[in-house]
Amino acid sequence: MATSRSQVFVLASIFFLVLFAPSCSAGILRTCQFDRIYQLGDSISDTGNLIREDPLSPFARLPYGKTFFKNATGRCSNGLLMIDYLALYAGIPFLPPYLNTDAVLSHGHGVNFAVAGSTALPVEILAQNGVLAPVTNTCLNKQLDWMFT
Numbered sequence: 001m002a003t004s005r006s007q008v009f010v011l012a013s014i015f016f017l018v019l020f021a022p023s024c025s026a027g028i029l030r031t032c033q034f035d036r037i038y039q040l041g042d043s044i045s046d047t048g049n050l051i052r053e054d055p056l057s058p059f060a061r062l063p064y065g066k067t068f069f070k071n072a073t074g075r076c077s078n079g080l081l082m083i084d085y086l087a088l089y090a091g092i093p094f095l096p097p098y099l100n101t102d103a104v105l106s107h108g109h110g111v112n113f114a115v116a117g118s119t120a121l122p123v124e125i126l127a128q129n130g131v132l133a134p135v136t137n138t139c140l141n142k143q144l145d146w147m148f149t
Contacts, residue, residue: 034090037083040143041114045083048074048097050116053136059116076116083112098146113143 039045051060051074065073068080075081087094095112117135126133
């Protein structure tokens with residue numbers, strides 16, 4: 001539990017540092033001239049990779065996405081994620097999930113490798129230590145492999 005809280009704190013800190021940095025003030029990320037974002041992560045930033053791995057996931061149906069997108073997008077949220085806000089403020093489109101085959105050739109503005117339920121360590125190492133990863137077998141190494149292929 002402490003690890004989860006510290007991870008959320010670190011992510012939130014990075015988010016606010018980027019958003020409120022003196023040379024790149026809140027709402028003016030466009031002046032930084034970001035033209036693409038590459039996102040790694042888990043459910044806090046997954047824009048639809050889990051539902052492509054597991055179409056029966058609850059995130060593949062409403063109410064997830066109902067308010068903002070009017071349909072299920074695979075986000076573990078009813079609205080926008082932090083990465084969506086960063087993209088909006090930077091003036092670039094929302095990041096497509098890497099596993100969306102329609103978006104694979106359109107990575108001009110970046111791509112999202114995050115998968116809800118991802119772990120930092122491979123599931124095999126977790127299993128050796130008696131830890132189950134019930135949501136996905138995708139870990140950070142897999143996301144990095146996707147990124148560098």
